[in-house]
Amino acid sequence: MHRLIEGVHRFRAEDFGQYQSLFHRLSQEKQRPHTLFITCSDSRVLAELITKSAPGDLFVVKNPGNIVPPSSVAIGPNSTAAAVEFAVAGLDVTDIVVCGHTQCGAMDALLTGLAAPHQTPHLAGWLELAASVRNLLNGPYANLVPAEGRAIVAAEENVLLAIENLRTYGVVRERIEQGRLRLHAWMFKIANAELFAYEADRQEFRPIVPRT
Numbered sequence: 699m700h701r702l703i704e705g706v707h708r709f710r711a712e713d714f715g716q717y718q719s720l721f722h723r724l725s726q727e728k729q730r731p732h733t734l735f736i737t738c739s740d741s742r743v744l745a746e747l748i749t750k751s752a753p754g755d756l757f758v759v760k761n762p763g764n765i766v767p768p769s770s771v772a773i774g775p776n777s778t779a780a781a782v783e784f785a786v787a788g789l790d791v792t793d794i795v796v797c798g799h800t801q802c803g804a805m806d807a808l809l810t811g812l813a814a815p816h817q818t819p820h821l822a823g824w825l826e827l828a829a830s831v832r833n834l835l836n837g838p839y840a841n842l843v844p845a846e847g848r849a850i851v852a853a854e855e856n857v858l859l860a861i862e863n864l865r866t867y868g869v870v871r872e873r874i875e876q877g878r879l880r881l882h883a884w885m886f887k888i889a890n891a892e893l894f895a896y897e898a899d900r901q902e903f904r905p906i907v908p909r910t
């Protein structure tokens with residue numbers, strides 16, 4: 699807690715000045731983020747930092763494994779489903795990014811099981827929403843993906859599953875059909891902070907900033 703409080707003091711003293719007028723302006727109007735950014739709760743994945751976004755730019759959802767439940771299973775209270783509906787129907791975002799990442803603990807747990815599932819029943823149930831990714835890795839991909847690449851391939855497939863699941867929301871489908879909303883599958887490589895975007899025609903994730 700000490701580090702958090704110290705950070706609050708340092709933000710006020712060192713950084714707030716450059717944001718003061720922006721925050722004041724943002725407080726005077728309705729928020730208008732251009733993108734719903736869904737990524738993992740992982741402490742190493744900072745949506746605003748890696749996209750150089752400012753306050754007001756991104757509507758961010760972080761959850762373990764950046765999972766998006768399909769509309770059909772999100773009938774009960776579900777914060778990610780609620781955020782998707784609010785961002786699209788209420789905030790008119792024009793883009794939704796689902797961003798997975800390397801070294802994802804949720805993907806490891808999805809593939810190898812949780813250490814103590816009886817202590818984390820909500821987490822166990824949450825990860826099961828991506829069970830089809832595990833089935834893919836254990837089934838059709840079993841002999842295609844080397845052991846060290848399994849978690850990364852799972853993270854990529856999980857992002858593509860989330861994109862597929864986003865399309866099960868009526869309001870998302872409607873906006874896509876109207877040409878008012880686009881979906882993007884991204885991956886973040888922690889080791890060198892590199893972002894990749896899925897290119898459907900090539901069926902692969904490629905660096906957003908071309909390598910030189």
Ligand SMILES: [Zn+2]
Nearest residue numbers: 738740802803
């Ligand atoms: Zn993660």
